[in-house]
Structures are given as C-alpha cells and as structure tokens.
Amino acid sequence: MQQSTITDIQDYMDQTGAAARTAARALARASAAQKNQALLAMAGALDQARVQLAAANRADLEAGEAKGLDAALLDRLELTPARIDAMIEGLTQIAALPDPIGAITDLNYRPSGIQVGRMRVPLGVVGIIYESRPNVTADAAALCLKSGNASLLRGGSEAFHSNQAIAECIRLGLEQAGLPLEAVQVIATTDRAAVGAMLSCPEYVDVIIPRGGKGLIERISREARMPVIKHLDGICHVYIDDQADLDKAFAIAMNAKTQRFGTCNTLETLLVAEGVAANVLPRLATALTEKGVELRGCAETCRLVPKATPATEDDWDTEYLAPILSIRVVSGLDAAIDHIERHSSRHTDSIVTEDYSRARRFLREVDSSSVMVNASTRFADGFEYGLGAEIGISTDKFHARGPVGLEGLTSQKFIVLGDGQVRG
C-alpha cells in the first residue's frame, strides 16, 4: 500500500493487524526449510537491490539534511555498502541457526500413564517500533520470521524510503519461499497515529518490542495494552574486590568503560574495595584520562585521584553513554552489593575477585539480567552469549531476561500423549 493512499489510519492498521494474525497461523506451521529459504532469498534480493537501496536512502538523507537533523542521527540513518553487507550477513546467519519451533523437551511418563512434555511455539504477532536505523528492518524481520512470528515493523519517519526499499526485498523473499506476504509488514505510513493504533490492539499484536531512546521506550511501555520486551537503562557496575587480581581488574575496568562509550553494557560506575583502592585507582585513573574519560568520584576517590571531581547523588543513577565514569570506594562486598541494589538498572554487573565465596555470593545475590565474575560487562550481548542474534536486551524479569534471541520470541505449550487415559 502506498503512503499517499492511506487516509484512515485506524482502518489501515486494523487491516494490517488482521492480516498479520492470519499470516501468523501459516508461519507457525512453516517448515524450517521454508523459513530459511525465505531468509536467503531476502538476502539475495538485498544484494540485487543495492542501487535502489542507495537511491531510497539518499532521498531520506537529503530530506533529513533539509530538516536539519543532527550529524549523529544522519549517521545512524545512512545505509552504507558495509551496512547493506551486514544486513545480508545477518540474514544468512539467522538462516543458519537451528529452528526453535516445534522442539519438544522434558517429555516424561507420569504415574497415570500419560506422557507430558513441552513444545516450543511462536508468540504470534510481534510489533517492533524503532527509530532511525533502517538495518533494524531486516534484522527484526528475520528474527521474527525464523521464530515463526508474523511481524509489524514501524521504523522512524526519517527512514521511510529506506525501510520501504528493504520491505520490497523482504516481500520478494517471502514470495520466493511461498510464505504469505503479510508475514512481515513494514507500516507504510509515517503518521504517528499508526503507533497508537498498534499499541491499542492486543487482539492483533501479542508483544511489542521498542528499540530506541529512553523516551520512546517509556512512552510505549506506558501506552501498550500488550506485553513489552524492553530495557530502559544500562547503568552497569564493576566491583573490584580486595581479593581481585589487580591486572585482571585493570584490564576489565578499562575494557568495560572504554571499548565503546555509547552501548548499554558499558561500565558507568566503578566500585573499588577500600583495601585496594590506593593500589588500583591512581593507575586506572591515569589510563582512563588518557582515553579521554572524565572521572567523578566519592570523597575517598577524589583524595586518591586529584583530577577526579566530586560525584553527586545523581551520578550513581546516571547512564552517561559518554566518556564519563563515576567511582566509589566501598568497604567491601556487602557495601558493593548494597550500592548495586540501590543504583543498578539491573542490566549487567561484574565482580573482579579471586575469592571463591565472594564470587559465589555476588552471582547469587546481585539481581541483574547478567551477573559476571572476572569478565568485562561488554560481553553482555546475544552474539557473545551464543544466542546467534539478538532482538534486544530485557531488563524485566517477566518472560525473557537479558539478551533476547530466538527463544525469547517463543513460548512453550504443554503436550500430552496418551493411549486412552482418563482421570480417576
């Protein structure tokens, strides 16, 4: 459907939703071979459509420049040849992953003679609402398709032409594999009312996944009448225990803070046991400052590191997404866990220690979606965890938690195999 022909948004979204629901039934029954064929055909179509993709993307970029979008947003919007390669590679990798759907686990005989097990099934229709990166269109469509879900994709209005060009490649892939074209629908209007309509119809959409800034995610969580898979903040901690191997501690803190500044699994607050603070902080501070990191510390930190400025209470609750690190010297493990309990966004927290019992306590007691011992928080990622791909990271506890791959887009039903058994 062309954007220009859409006049009644509610009516368009109703049609789109109903078509997604019908397609979801067909997709739930699709074989792994058919889904993989579609994914590889989409990859092929993207490769063939490089000229059209570049032209559509140029239209978006020019409109964005005319509207005065900032450089960071224009950068996210750009579909470079390397990013098209990455989309194609992503589709190929998802095709190579095992099909989770239909897998039966724990099928055991019960005293009554019935066998009870669980079969993995799709969620149904997944709605994805995202901002400027057009590559999300291909990635999200592929993950939903492989997990047997129909998808409704609503990208940022500034990427409209790029997303529609990618949608055309997705349609070609679905067609080639004989799957319903409504299995993946990229919303063909930039009207914001379409988002409202999507969030208000649980009869058509089983789950919403927002991808973007905190403002977007908060608004969607508030308005959605169906479950939302999301994370809001990544306020991640590394705690350097006084039984830490200080070389490991140095390497982990440096990597967690400086490998990339703007990711959700980047270190934001470093906690250091007072027993090793004098030993570890000056050296770390020098190296961090060399990397351009601004340091904000507690009183003890400022005493040990003169170039640090005093941290305010707000610093402990801030996700900088920038070359800034807050540092606090704590009395030991209990104080570290207590600080994390009060200030962590429950994304990823790591302890550096060689002490067995403290490592064990940290793993059990810290209530975050990823809890680590002697590893950089930067590892919190679906690829690094072996999920093959990720649609996001959930900091909620309900349903999926942590990096969400194919499994997080599925559910399990019970199956019962009998031989005429009745209940006594």
Added chain:
Amino acid sequence: MQQSTITDIQDYMDQTGAAARTAARALARASAAQKNQALLAMAGALDQARVQLAAANRADLEAGEAKGLDAALLDRLELTPARIDAMIEGLTQIAALPDPIGAITDLNYRPSGIQVGRMRVPLGVVGIIYESRPNVTADAAALCLKSGNASLLRGGSEAFHSNQAIAECIRLGLEQAGLPLEAVQVIATTDRAAVGAMLSCPEYVDVIIPRGGKGLIERISREARMPVIKHLDGICHVYIDDQADLDKAFAIAMNAKTQRFGTCNTLETLLVAEGVAANVLPRLATALTEKGVELRGCAETCRLVPKATPATEDDWDTEYLAPILSIRVVSGLDAAIDHIERHSSRHTDSIVTEDYSRARRFLREVDSSSVMVNASTRFADGFEYGLGAEIGISTDKFHARGPVGLEGLTSQKFIVLGDGQVRG
C-alpha cells in the same frame, strides 16, 4: 496491623509494598532448608490452631449467612477439618519439592573463553487477589515462599477472619525459620481501595495473579500496571477423528465432560468426524444423558441424536461450567482445527485418533496451552503434569503458559564466569 487501625489505605499499602520489597531480597537469598523449615512450621501451626481457625471461620460463615450469601459461596468459604488437613498436606508437599532457585543450566564455554549460563531466580513480589476460598491463603503463600518470592495476599472480604487466622499461622512459621515476617503479608483490610493501590504500584509488585471468576480476572487485567498471570476461560475441545479407537473416544469424552462439571479443564464442545458420527454419537448421547448432561448440537448432531436441541453460534463460545455439552459434526481434521482456532479459549484441546500423521499435525497446529492426543482434557493440571503444585493455569503465551507451578513464579538471569576476559 488490625483492620480497625487502618485509616489511610494508600499509606498502608505503600508501607506493605515497601516491606514486601525488602523481604523479597532476604527471601531470594534464603536457603532451601530455611524455606522448607518455614513451610513445615506453618503446617504445624495450622495443626495447633484448629480451634482458632474454626472459630474465625464460624465468624465469617455467620456474617455470610446474615448477609444472605448463596449456598455455593458459603460452601467455598467453609474451612472443614478435611480442608484444614488439605492445607497442611499442601504445605508439606511443597516443602518436599526441589528448590528451583539458584539452579544453573546451560553453562557452556564460549569462543572468547567466558562461560555463559542461566541461573533461576525469583520474580520478587507476587500479588495474589482471590475470592472466597480461605485455603488459597496457605497454598499461595507456600508456592511464593518456596520459589523465593515475597507475597501480598488479598482474599475475599467474606473470608476476612479465616484469612487472618491462617495469616497468624504463617507468621509463626516464618518466625520459627528466622525469615522476615513481611515475606508473606495478608492484607489486613477489606477496603476495596487496597486492591486498586496494589494494582497501581509496579515498584512494589512484580506480578499479579488473580484467582476467581471471569469478572474479577477481567477487571484486574484491565487495571494492573504490572504483568498478570491468568486464565479467563476454559472452553476445551475433544475431537473424535474417523481413525479414532471408538472405545477410547467414548471413555475420554465421558471423562472429560462428566468427571467434574465446574472445572476449567472440563470438555465444553465435542467435535466428531462425520465418518464416525453415526457410530459414536448415539451411544455417547445415551451415556451423557444418563449423567444428566444436556446436549446442544449442530444440525447433523440433532439428526443423529433426537434428544439434542439445536446449538446457537453462542454455544461454541460458551464455557458452561455445567452439565451441558455442545456437539458439532465436522468433515475431518482440518475442519476440527479450524473450529478450535475460532472458538477455543486456548486452554486444553484433545484429539482422539490412531492416525500418526493426524496426531502429529494436531499437536503442532493447535495453539492452546495444553494439546493432547488420546487423553482426557481433565489431565490439564499441575499435579497431573508432575509440577507438584500449581498456582493457576495461564492461557497467555507470555512468560508462563499452561499449569503454573514453582517455575512459573521464577525468572532466569544470565551468569558469566571469566578469568579476566575482555571484549576485543
């Protein structure tokens, strides 16, 4: 806190919620031994308090009679000695179940050298809102406690004194095991504003489980600002295929409909393949009528079974919870699946067939929380499935689906064990 002293409901619920959140942290760290000790001490306290329980229950029953409550409600309200025995037995059984918390699965090395696995953790604070049965107080408290969750229990106002008497036994058990008394809190007011306050504070309550009639569940689902584990309807189907063993079909249909009329896993609509309808329906109709079951059928059913009255379209969407059965003759498997797709409440549906391929298709294609082959729908139950206990049955797909035992009250976090690894 005494009901008479509670004047500001919002303030009381804020205090209760904050105390639950604090207790939840302690419970998450409690050992299996400590939780089991509390459960067994609660069982002992209930056994010691039979006189007090009977007196409190008598107060509720007398007030209920004075208010003119109907006989069914008064029956549900009554705490007979047998029901007290059942509560004690329930607590003892839950103590004997394995502790799900802390269990680590899938701990595997990744190419980077880190080990990644999952650890099972509690959800946090579980709110349970239920109606007249006071025994739910002990059952729900025990399941939440064993799964490491703090609980807020809000029972029906007609059971207020009974619930408070049970709460006293729970408190004694917690005290004996050295667990925080706020780990289980039975709301000490019958003011309905307490329910509203509970549903509006996701900062204190992680999940709500309503137990009761459809009206209660719909209202709570609409108002709750946190996830809800629920089922609304149990419109369960048995499909008798033309390749069915007709003796099994007869036994399963009779058991599914008549073993108990008022349960959510009771058969409500029987589907029969036209090839065997003339063979199976008259015999079944006679036996069902003998059990007092009223039959409502499609035109073909009415032709084969003269005592059946014509079913309306509404019948296919009705959970009778009564000795009424709707019957439809269908052309075969596809028509049966199609009927189930349109009318099932996605609780439990069963096929009776000896045909391997049809059984396989039914299992894969029917999208219900329990899908069965050659077994009575009455088996859909946490005990029959080997979960040891159940807090309810979920017909949603998100998080838990089907009978919800201890596992449904938990989540999994990722754990990462490293040796100083950083991301390259």
